[in-house]
Amino acid sequence: MALIALTSAPLISAPAFAAPAVAQNTAPEAPAAKAEPAKPAAAVTPAPAIRGLSGPYLAARQAAMENDYTSAANYYLQALAQDDTDPFLQDSALVALISSGEMERAGALAVTMSDQGRATELARLMQRSELARTQRWQELVDQIDKAPPPAPGEDVAQTAPGGSQLLDKMMRAWALLGAGNARQALSSFEELGKIRGARPMVNYHLALAKAAVGDYEGAEQLLADPANGAHILGVVARAQILSQLERNDDAIAMLEATPGFTEEPTLIALRDRMKKDETLPFDSIRNPADGIAQVFLTFASVLATTEEPDPLALIHARLASYLSPELGEANLLSAQMLQGFGQFDLAEREFEKLRERGDMRPIAELSRIDALARAERPDDAEKAALALTAAHPELAQGWIALGDLLRQQDKFAQAIPAYDKALDIIGDKAGEARWFPLYARGIALERAGQFPKAEQDFRTALKLRPDSAQVLNYLGYSLVDRNEKLDEALKLIQKAVELRPDDGYILDSLAWAYYRLGRYDEAVSPMERAVAAMASDSLVNDHMGDIYWMVGRKREAQIQWQRALSLKPESETDAARIRAKLDRGLDEVLAGEKPGGTKLPETPKN
Template sequence: MTTRLLSLALIALTATPGFTGAALAAPSLAQKAPSAPGGPEDKATAKPGPETHGLAGPYLAARQAAIANDYRSAADYYLQAMTQDDTDPFLQDSALVALISAGEMERAGALAVTMTDQGRATELARLMQRTELARAGRWQDLVNAIDKAPPPSTRDDVDEVAPGGNQLFDKMMRAWALLGAGNARQALSAFEEMGKVRGARPMVNYHLALAKAAVGDYEGADKLLEDKSAGAHILGVIARAQVLSQLERNADAIKMLEETPGFEEEPHLVALRDRLKKGETLPFDSVRTPADGLAQVYLTFASVLANSDDPDPLALIHARLASYLAPDLGEARLITAQLLQGFGQFDLAEQEFDALRELGDMRPIAELSRIDALTRADRLDDAEKAALSLTAAHPELAQGWIALGDLLRQQDKFAQAIPAYDKALSLIGTKAGEARWFPLYARGIALERSGQFPKAEADFRAALKLRPDSAQVLNYLGYSLVDRGEKLDEALNLIKRAVELRPDDGYILDSLAWAYYRMGRYDEAVAPMEKAVSAMAGDSLVNDHMGDIYWMAGRHREAEIQWQRALSLKPEQESEAQRIHAKLDRGLDKVLAEEKANGGKLPTPRATQTPADSTKN
């Protein structure tokens, strides 16, 4: 997940000496579950889990679902377990975590009320109730709730790793609540005081700028937002454009927008620029109510917590609460969707992407990320639909057409992929240089697999002119020439160069060995093929090639072992399995002779026997 997409993960914040994400995170919102119900734990530090008598089934099912990030199932199972014991704070808090993570906010709110009424409110229950107060506009009640909360040092559910880590969050929430309660001067003073916290200034100054703009102090807001450490993210850019426009500085706003990295890839920013060029004065609607400001507090913390290779699960809770407070805050929807994708919850993620589209906020960069995640999850049909939607909504975006071509190519729809790459290359233009090499290479593959090798060869050679040391292109062109029996000396040199660049790449070593094989240099083919098999022991085709090379090198017994190994790895195509069976039955020499006499194909494919069938003979 890129820093651009996590648009509120402020770079300056994490670069500040002494700053850690944990230092700003809210406290741990659920007790850590025991390693196993009733299992041994450190008696001095362990927090008790629930008694499992009478509820072991749903409790264990809930734990398993939670481990798998299956939030809906976890919530249902925890609630089912609570029918056996509706007063256990561990079950209640675990259910609350799962409900919020699943986006079931009404049920979460009701449970938080129950926990409070029972006198068992956890940190998350209090946070949920504060959010409900903000949604209802009960700002003074929210201020009072924050003021009456026990200090962090007395709470038994505060994360000991970050003592007092929730204080900044609470103070930012309180400042927005003060603004909502009509105490603007106190609210602004509170933000200014928070800016003195080491490492927190960029984050706080962004919110101070929003608060100043919300009360009409646009000059003060602009002074804060022009500092890139505070406003160098998409919401900050939008807010500053609106502020500058309110100051009758449309020209400055246009310049600022157009100098923003990735500007052309953000349709919303382009639309703002176009409105400014028409002389329109943009309204300041980045924060329409204090609830919007508070939603951005949640979003800020969600972004910080998510800005790592292993996102904190609390990031999802903060993102969900941000969306709950401000349902049309696209950034909150986006980070929620990306986190859900990262946790493998693609159905829940799709709901957030659908919500973004309903808001008219289909961002190309976000959609490309979504397409990539769906592809990696092997949901190619969904990924293809997403790519088609992206190219329909933004036909001017070359990366969308490349993504569509890649998806079609991965599904062996090579002829359909070619026009997608054609469109991408036409949009990139002939003078783009390096940007053309990948779509040229990808289109070359699609052309070659579609039986249009002369055109494919032209694309491969054009890609090599742009990137002469591309091992992928060198290997693909060289292997294609070898497979066709054309320009074998050049093909061998191309593959040798690819091996020099990637000496441990099993696919390239296989190509080198196969080039030697096709040239009749069988003894020279053995060593690289053995290295390829060592690198790719689970690949059926590589083992099949090893068998062919052993056979032609006179090592027939070893060849048969490799062919058996290839069969055990279940070749992708039935024709491949049939050919291996034929080689095991009659030997490679006879199979090659039969294919030569029959136009390159086996005359009568042999039906594949199962191990059970073979024992009957």
């Protein structure tokens, strides 16, 4: 049937300098068709040994192309065992090691490359990270100062690892602070702020540096500009700074005015502490290594929010976590990047780190649930959703996520109470925010055999969002499938087609409405377009066969039914009906289905 299976999109936390600042609790309109589930990532196992150099190299290249960083790293290291002098192999192994989170092995390889005089830009960046992690500040300053100057015409703000002059100089400014040269450090940040396009990024770090040396007034002046700190880390830092300035009321007002405040337990906890007259400590930056970690996170966020997320974003996020293991936003960004690259098991490790620290932030958990579902691990996803609703029962999005998971597993009766809870939390006056849970509950009710209630939800959702093609199509098709209100159903579906003229599911609904109305000739064109868009869908091919039969194209009808049968119908009942049509024709099958009609004997399976 042409009913569209949907999920609500999880909220995604905005890391430093990824716009918008804080996640909004607005579920976007779900995709028109059920997406093909991503293949689950294979369990991490050591790469099998392959003799010689070419075998491991080719296997590593293939693994790297598939974003299988763990296998790629192991294969590259096998290749290096055959030839440890090839800088290309070394650098490729280093990329894979960092991407997979194998930071200690990456550090050891970077040292080897340096000792051999073959250090690449990434190897030098790894070494600088190690110096920062061990707080060897003067050595870090000296190493950056010895780096070759940019080539003529090179963009000073480029984001290539190690070769980025802006990245190097920001690291150097933090290292100067670590080495005890606070005045020079602040001056360096101020000078960097003059670089075209870099001012907001640099001013955020200048504010952190000022706060780190006790200049809270100067830090607040910088963070008061939304351009400099309009992200969750900036909001937290500013709240702490205002509290240090004995301005708790201003900090509370700022927090409560932050978009998405009610979905961020971290911000709520800060607000509640200040309401008890507690002065918040400034611990956004505990040492310069934390500052450099946020530099990496800043660059990672910029790279991750481009039209095509740059794989270097993951490297920068990994380095941020390496320097500041408590920086949850770095774990979250790594997890989100890994999800996008299809590495769900590696993503799960990052989410688990957040949980182990007791940092169950709803936004992170919603991303985690989405990753588990897409990795075809529904039991784990359901457990995570249940844990989230238990920890944060006030979060409507958690209940929606639970309802979606239950619905995707055909647990329709169990999904309904989850959506009920979400709608109770959202309230009757929330307006358009109610449309998605109403729509999703309507689907669960319809599939649970409670159509009158489902119809009420669909119609309420349409009042809130009249131009929702999904709701128009689902309600229209449901009426068609029940042979009820066919004229209205046709109008609903025609409007959905106007909104999404190339959607295969909606075209199928339109054709089936014409079929139910006996307008078979009009049904042919939209059904052919639906089949062209959804050639591998059993139900659409089955519908095409029925329509061909009714316009006298019986041989083509049989071909479509045979194809529908080969595509594994949704249930054995559907398959049996198709076999009956192939054996006896549609006319006899329909006659047997009429009230009082003689049921035909079951057609044996082939």
